[in-house]
Amino acid sequence: MNFKNILKPTKRKIILFVGLFFISIFIFDSFRGCQAAEKSPVPADINLVREHLTALTKTPEFRNYKNLNQLNTIAEYIHQNFNKYSDSTSFQEYKVGEETYKNVICSFGTENKKRIIIGAHYDVCGDQQGADDNATGVTALLELARMLKGQKLNYRIDLVAYTLEEPPYFRTENMGSYVHAKYLKDNNIDVYGMASVEMIGYFKDEENSQDYPLGILSWVYGNKGDYITLVRKIGAGNFVKNFIEEFKDSNQVKTKTFSAPKFVTGIDYSDHLNYWKFGYSAMMITDTSFFRNKNYHQTTDTLETLDLKRMTKVIDGIFLSLIHLK
Template sequence: YTPAMFGPDGEALPNARAFEYVEETVRGWYPAEQVDVQSFSADTRDDEPLRGKNLILTLPGQLRPDEVVILSAHLDSTAREAPEQYAPGAEDNASGSATLLEVARLLQGQSFERTLRIIWFTGEEQGLLGSAAYVAGLADPGAVVGVVNLDMFGYDSDGDRCFEIHAGTLPESQQVAECFARSAAEYGQELERFDLLTERAIGGSDHGSFWKAGIGAVEILEDMFENNLPEGCPSRDPNPNYHTENDTADQINPDSAIRIARTALAAVMAMAVPAAAPAAEPASTTGAVRMAQPRLLQPLPLPVNAVCGVTSTVDGLLGAVTLDSWSGWVRRLSGADPVVVGGQTTTILSRYSRYLFNGTSPAYDYVLEQVAAWYPQAWIEEDPFQYTVTGEEWKNLVLTIPGSVTPETVVMLTAHLDSTAGGIPVAHAAPGADDNATGAAVLLEAARVLRSSAQDGGPFPNTLRLVWFTGEEQGLVGSRAYANDHDLAGVTGVVNVDMIGFDSDNDRCFELHVGDLPQSDRVGRCLVESIAAYDLDLTLDYLTTGATGRSDHASFWDHEVGAVEVLENLFYHALPGGCSNADGNPHYHSDTDTIAYINLTTS
C-alpha cells in the first residue's frame, strides 16, 4: 500500500518494506548507473497528498539507444479494509511485479538494439500517480516504441488460460498488442485464447497514462469481463478476492500465470531486438520463468515497431531506390539496352542457364562485374554446382554483407537470374523481362543502394546475403544445390523475388507465397507490415495452404528454413481483402516477355 511504503516521514512502515526489497534485489544484479529511483508527490483521487517512488531499471540499447521499450507493473496493493495493515495483493499486483523481477534476473548480461526499461510504479491504486509522474517527466514521449503493462493475471479458476489484452484505439498500441499475441502463440505454451480489446478497452491501470500521451501501450489482465468476442474467452472469470485481504498466493493459478509471464518476457525482448549472443545464465533458478537459451534471443517477426524495424537507416536506403535505376537493370538484363562486359559492348539476348556459362550469354558476367565493382572480393562467392543432366558446371552468384553485431544470423534476398522461352531457340530470344529480370534487378538495385553504407562494414546487425540463382527453369537446380551444400542453421529468413513486373489492371496487388512453416509465416508477416510502415501502397494475397513451391523459396522449405516468394498476381484466390482477379502475364516463357509489358510503377 503506497502510503504504508512511503509514510508521512518518507519511511516505510515495518510491514510494508516491499519497495526496499525490490530495489535491493535489483541493485544486487545491476550496476548503480542502471537503477534509478524517481520520487513524486501528487494528490490522490480523494485529494489527499501522497508521496511515492518508481523504481526504474534501464538496459541501454546498443544500436538504437534513443528508442525505448518499457515493461511495467505497479508494485503497490490495497484492500478495502485497513490496507496499511494487511493488503497482500498476490494477484493485484504481485503477479505483475514478480514477473518484472524474474525478467530482470534473466536478462542479466543480455543486450538489445533498443533500450529496454523495466519499471515498478507505485501510487497506482490512488489514481495511476506513479505512471503519470513518469510520463510527465519524459523528455521525448515519441522515443517510446511501446509499453507492456502487467496488472493482475494470476487468477484462473476455470483453467482455460484465457486473458485480456487492453489495446485501445491507438494504432501504436494495437501493434504492441499484436506483438504480445504472437509471442503468446510462439512462447506461451498453449496460451492461445485471449480477448483483444480496442474500443472497449479500459484505461484504469498504468498503461492509461501512456495512452494520454499518445504512446502505444497495452494492459495484460486476467479474464475479468464478459466481452463475448469470437474465439475469445468463453466466460468471465474475475478474482472474487480482488482488493481484499484474501488476495493471497494460494489463490493464484501458477500454470496459467507462468505462461503469461513467459510471454511478457518474449514480447519485450522481441520489441527491444536482441543484439548479441546470450551471456551465461545467472546461477540462481528461483522462480523459474524459464525459456531454453537457444530460443531466448530468437526475435519474432512482430509489428514493424518491434522487429521489422522502422528506422531512419531503412527509410534512407529506400529513398535511394529510383525508378530509372531499377528499370535500367531490367532493360539491360532483358536486352532492351546494351551492356558493357569485359570492356566490350554487347546485348543480352537470353539468360538461359546453359548459355550463361558457355560464352553465349554475357548476363552472369555482367552481374558479377557490377557487384565486384562495388564490394570487396572477400564478400563475393561464385558458388558452383553440377547440372547432372548434361554434366555441366553452372554457378550461383552470392554476395554476403556481414552483420555488424550478430553476423552468424543471416537474412537472404534471392532471385533467379536465368530465363527461358518455349518452342524457340532460347540462345537468341529468351528476354525474360518479367521472369525474372524483375527479381534479379531487385537484387542489383539493393546491392547498389547498400554499397556506400557497407564500405565500413555491414549496415545491419545481422548478415544480409544476396543470391542470384541459376538453373531455376530446369527445376530449382541452383537453389537446391545451394540449400543442400550450405549450413542453413543461421538463416533466419529468405525473401525470394520471382516475376513482379506484370500488372495490367494497375491494382498493385501481388501474391505472397508463405506456405505452412511457422518460420515462413514470420518472414511473411514482416514483409506485410513493412508495406504499411513505409507507405508502399500495395495489396496482396497471403497464401499458406494454397502457396506454390515452384520457385527457389521451396528449396529452403525442404530444409525447414523460413522462406517466402513474392510473385505478381498470377492466380485468383478469392481471399477477403486480396486481389480481385487473376492478372497473369500472357508473355510468360515467350520471346515477347519484354520490358514493354512491365508495369514499372507497381514493380
C-alpha cells in the same frame, strides 16, 4: 450404385469449406492500414532499374540453360555490379553433367551471425527475353546491393542470383537455389529466413486483369492486377511473419498476402521451395506470375510491358523491411 452422384454433394461441401477457410485467412492477411508511405533513406532509382533490365534482356542469345556462354556473361554482369557495393562477392559453382553453372552471391552486414537470404533466378525458360520472369527479380538484387551499402543492419544479408530455376531443372536438385540451400544446411549456417523475388514488374488496373488458383478468391482480392503479393505457406515461421509486417508498414505499394497450404497451385513456384525443403522460413514476393501476366514464358515477356514505377516501389519495400527487421 452411382458413387459419382453420391460424392457430388460431399465434394461441394468440401470445396465450400476450403473456400470459406481461405477467405477467413485472406481477409485477415489482406488488411492494410492507411498510414503514409515511409520515405526510403536510399530510394531505388528507376533509371538504374531500366538500365539493368535492358542489360539482362537485350542480349545476343537467350539466357537459358542451353546457352551457357550467355548465362556466364549474365553471371559476370551480376558479379561486377555486386562487387561495386559489397566487400564479399563470390560465385558458387556446381556441375550438371559436364557443364559448370554459377550462382552469384554478395553479402552485407557480415559482422552479424544470423543471416537473411534474398534470392532471384537469372535464367529464362526457352527462347525469350524473360523481362518479368525474372529479370525484374535480378534487377531488384542489383538495386538492393547499391541501397544496402553502408547501412547498419541487424542481420547479415546475402543477395543470391540463382541459375537453373526454369525447366527442365525446376523441382530438381540441379536448381541453383537447391544447391545454395543445401550448402547452408550442410554447414549449419544460422539462417533467419529467405525471400524469393519472383516477377515483380507487371501491374494492370483494368477489370478482369487478375486470375486466381481458386475463382472464389476474386471475392476478396478483386479482379484487378494492381498489387504485389507476399506469398507464404501456413506456418511459415517468424522471419516471414516479421518481414510481411515490415513490408506492409512501409506502405510503398498496394500489397496483399496469400497464405495457404503448400498444395495450392502456384504457392511454391519459385526458389523458396528449396528453402522449405531444408526447414527454413521462406516466402515469395511476386506479381502473381501467370495468374496475371499472360506473357509468362512467351516471347512477349519484354521490358516494354513492365510498370517500372511500381516495380521500383516494390524494391523500396524490400529494402525498408531489411533495414528495419529486429
